[in-house]
Amino acid sequence: MLSNVTVFCFMASYLVAFGLELARFLRKKNKFIRPLIFLFSFAGLVAQTAYIFNRAQETQLPPLLSSSHDWLIVFSWLLVSIFLFINLIDEQLSIGLFLFPLVLVLVISSYFVDSVTNPLVEPAIRSWALLHASLLVLGGVGIALCFVISAMYLIQHRRLKQKQNFSEGFHLPSLAKLSRLNRGALMISAPLLTIGMGIGIGLGVYVRKGAQSISFYDPVIIIYEIVWAVMMISVIFILRTKQLNQKHIAQLTIWTGGLLLLTFIGIQILTNVRVLNFDSWHSHYSVPLQEIQGESAERINS
Amino acid sequence: MNLQVVYCNHQTAGLDIREKLAFSSKEQLDSAYSVLKKSYPETEMVVISTCNRVELYTATQESESGPSHQDLAKFFSEFHQVPVSDFFEDFLERTGPDAVRHLFQVASSLDSMVLGEPQIVNQVKEAYQRATDNSLCGPLTHALFQQAIRVSARVRTETQLSEGRVSIASVAVGTFGKGIFERFDNKTVLIIGAGEMAEETLIYLKDEGVDQIVVVNRSLENAQKLATKIGGEARPYQDLEDCMAKADVIVSTTGSNQPIVDVPCFQRVLEKSGNKTFFILDLGAPRDIDSAVGEINDNIFLYDIDDLEATCEKNRHARQKEVEKALAIIDEETDRFMHGIYHRATGPIIKQLREQWHEVREQEVEKLFGRLSHLDEKDQELIERSIEQIVNKLLHPPLEVLRQEAREGTPHGLLDALKQLFHIRD
Numbered sequence: 103m104l105s106n107v108t109v110f111c112f113m114a115s116y117l118v119a120f121g122l123e124l125a126r127f128l129r130k131k132n133k134f135i136r137p138l139i140f141l142f143s144f145a146g147l148v149a150q151t152a153y154i155f156n157r158a159q160e161t162q163l164p165p166l167l168s169s170s171h172d173w174l175i176v177f178s179w180l181l182v183s184i185f186l187f188i189n190l191i192d193e194q195l196s197i198g199l200f201l202f203p204l205v206l207v208l209v210i211s212s213y214f215v216d217s218v219t220n221p222l223v224e225p226a227i228r229s230w231a232l233l234h235a236s237l238l239v240l241g242g243v244g245i246a247l248c249f250v251i252s253a254m255y256l257i258q259h260r261r262l263k264q265k266q267n268f269s270e271g272f273h274l275p276s277l278a279k280l281s282r283l284n285r286g287a288l289m290i291s292a293p294l295l296t297i298g299m300g301i302g303i304g305l306g307v308y309v310r311k312g313a314q315s316i317s318f319y320d321p322v323i324i325i326y327e328i329v330w331a332v333m334m335i336s337v338i339f340i341l342r343t344k345q346l347n348q349k350h351i352a353q354l355t356i357w358t359g360g361l362l363l364l365t366f367i368g369i370q371i372l373t374n375v376r377v378l379n380f381d382s383w384h385s386h387y388s389v390p391l392q393e394i395q396g397e398s399a400e401r402i403n404s
Numbered sequence: 405m406n407l408q409v410v411y412c413n414h415q416t417a418g419l420d421i422r423e424k425l426a427f428s429s430k431e432q433l434d435s436a437y438s439v440l441k442k443s444y445p446e447t448e449m450v451v452i453s454t455c456n457r458v459e460l461y462t463a464t465q466e467s468e469s470g471p472s473h474q475d476l477a478k479f480f481s482e483f484h485q486v487p488v489s490d491f492f493e494d495f496l497e498r499t500g501p502d503a504v505r506h507l508f509q510v511a512s513s514l515d516s517m518v519l520g521e522p523q524i525v526n527q528v529k530e531a532y533q534r535a536t537d538n539s540l541c542g543p544l545t546h547a548l549f550q551q552a553i554r555v556s557a558r559v560r561t562e563t564q565l566s567e568g569r570v571s572i573a574s575v576a577v578g579t580f581g582k583g584i585f586e587r588f589d590n591k592t593v594l595i596i597g598a599g600e601m602a603e604e605t606l607i608y609l610k611d612e613g614v615d616q617i618v619v620v621n622r623s624l625e626n627a628q629k630l631a632t633k634i635g636g637e638a639r640p641y642q643d644l645e646d647c648m649a650k651a652d653v654i655v656s657t658t659g660s661n662q663p664i665v666d667v668p669c670f671q672r673v674l675e676k677s678g679n680k681t682f683f684i685l686d687l688g689a690p691r692d693i694d695s696a697v698g699e700i701n702d703n704i705f706l707y708d709i710d711d712l713e714a715t716c717e718k719n720r721h722a723r724q725k726e727v728e729k730a731l732a733i734i735d736e737e738t739d740r741f742m743h744g745i746y747h748r749a750t751g752p753i754i755k756q757l758r759e760q761w762h763e764v765r766e767q768e769v770e771k772l773f774g775r776l777s778h779l780d781e782k783d784q785e786l787i788e789r790s791i792e793q794i795v796n797k798l799l800h801p802p803l804e805v806l807r808q809e810a811r812e813g814t815p816h817g818l819l820d821a822l823k824q825l826f827h828i829r830d
Binding site: 133258259261262263265266267270274275276277278279282346347348349350 | 561564567568579580582583584585586587679681698701702703705707711714715718719
């Protein structure tokens with residue numbers, strides 16, 4: 103039965119879970135809401151796991167390597183796993199309100215990006231490519247968490263400054279905890295992204311020597327590098343500033359994280375629909391345009 | 405069956421009366437129970453005595469055997485040496501379903517001074533336990549109080565009556581303080597002045613783990629007194645700015661007519677402290693700290709008494725909106741409880757009447773079969789079944805009427821009539 107799982111199955115589960123989170127936020131006190139949120143998220147995660155497994159079997163490649171589509175699916179899978187873990191530790195925390203929109207954006211975006219196998223991932227570089235993709239996805243998850251934590255910080259800060267009370271169904275951690283978590287997530291994701299990007303450059307150099315050649319003027323790589331540089335400047339600024347204003351850090355993180363996430367997802371969609379028409383290692387130029395568009399349409403219809 | 409409560413509470417009587425009628429210690433209550441037990445040995449009793457109410461619940465299986473409203477007023481008068489005339493007007497009585505509903509409202513905190521406060525259900529539990537220990541509870545009071553505890557839990561789960569903090573100190577620490585700091589055990593609290601509100605706030609802060617407390621007062625002697633009382637350190641008023649710079653939480657409750665901390669003063673504090681987070685509670689009226697201090701930077705969180713009171717009021721209002729929902733639950737549970745009680749009262753009579761009639765039927769059938777020995781098993785079975793049906797049909801109308809009447813209350817008249825007519829013994 104799990105072999106028939108489609109993206110729509112788990113997307114629907116996450117949509118219901120998000121709807122229930124909204125109901126909890128709007129003070130609909132009901133003892134069943136929280137278990138239902140957990141149930142729908144867990145059901146979605148099981149379906150998504152089956153989908154990832156099926157895709158890996160089909161492509162004979164680890165999910166992170168097979169295509170941009172699968173990369174985004176794994177990204178969202180990690181975020182849902184984190185949500186379920188946090189939900190088990192602190193059932194009151196309203197993190198679902200922040201994480202589910204991100205998860206849904208990632209899942210919906212996966213409809214619009216390539217699901218064809220990357221032809222450049224030769225068996226000889228597969229392990230390095232897997233490490234490159236894994237580090238980037240983990241770094242991406244860290245950045246997504248920074249984004250969410252910063253959003254929570256700013257909302258909590260605004261409430262405390264305006265001397266307001268949250269509704270009963272809305273709970274956020276203290277400012278101190280949020281800034282500690284934000285700093286932690288940033289300090290972990292920055293090296294992961296840096297190493298991931300370094301390995302990517304190494305792979306590029308290696309591939310240039312072989313039959314396939316890629317250009318370092320690939321706009322995808324250039325955009326990633328610019329965004330990475332912005333993020334590193336932010337991290338260095340945070341580390342070097344002696345008297346930190348936590349609100350400014352949250353604002354900085356939310357902008358940097360938002361930009362990075364937008365780039366991660368946006369560039370893949372834009373290259374896939376050929377708005378950016380160039381040869382890129384990350385957009386599979388070897389596949390005819392019509393074929394890609396046909397596949398996307400098929401996924402949307404399913 | 406008779407259920408009754410006599411009571412005076414914060415809605416009916418002033419503190420002076422409540423104080424006189426209250427049972428201030430466990431020993432005093434035990435002594436009251438022993439007097440009551442001697443006077444009314446057949447009556448089940450539970451006393452709830454808190455600072456806001458004194459209530460005595462009584463229950464008897466026979467409606468006439470229990471103490472009356474006047475009897476209980478006399479008991480209170482004699483026990484506490486207070487003339488009945490001093491309190492009788494404020495000493496109310498409720499019986500039957502009204503008494504049950506009253507207890508359910510009390511246990512669910514609908515009758516409390518602070519609507520939805522959680523302590524009352526524990527006080528009800530303690531009162532019930534005390535009465536049980538004194539062997540004054542019986543089947544009726546056991547059922548009543550256990551049901552009251554269940555109803556209280558249901559109201560708490562299904563409504564938002566107990567949600568949102570409603571006292572200044574709890575809002576200050578729980579709603580705002582815990583939104584700023586992750587933990588308090590590594591925080592320094594500075595108390596400026598010696599107002600009562602500071603002490604109340606400290607109770608909540610200490611619950612969160614605070615143990616570094618500094619007290620500053622214009623009078624060092626008063627500061628030392630308070631510091632000794634709360635386990636803190638007293639510092640002279642001249643050290644105020646240094647103490648503020650070291651503190652994370654500042655609670656100010658002076659009686660000053662003008663703000664004692666203004667923007668320039670706090671700027672000097674910030675120069676000494678660096679850009680750290682300050683949680684400031686200005687509980688003085690008029691204000692001790694210029695409200696502009698809260699605007700100096702993003703890490704200063706200043707709350708005055710009006711801010712805190714506004715949040716309390718909002719939470720009280722939210723609780724008030726839940727009262728109707730809670731009352732509907734209580735009405736439903738009262739009806740259910742009373743049906744159970746009435747059924748319990750009529751059940752034994754119905755059972756006995758049935759058994760008696762079927763006993764007669766069996767005896768007569770046996771006699772008949774003795775005379776008609778030629779009947780085969782099939783015929784005997786047919787005759788036996790017909791007679792059983794006749795008995796059931798004859799019993800049906802009176803038992804149905806009894807059940808109908810029991811829905812409105814214990815049908816004492818009918819039960820007595822049935823007992824007399826059919827020689828049913830208790």
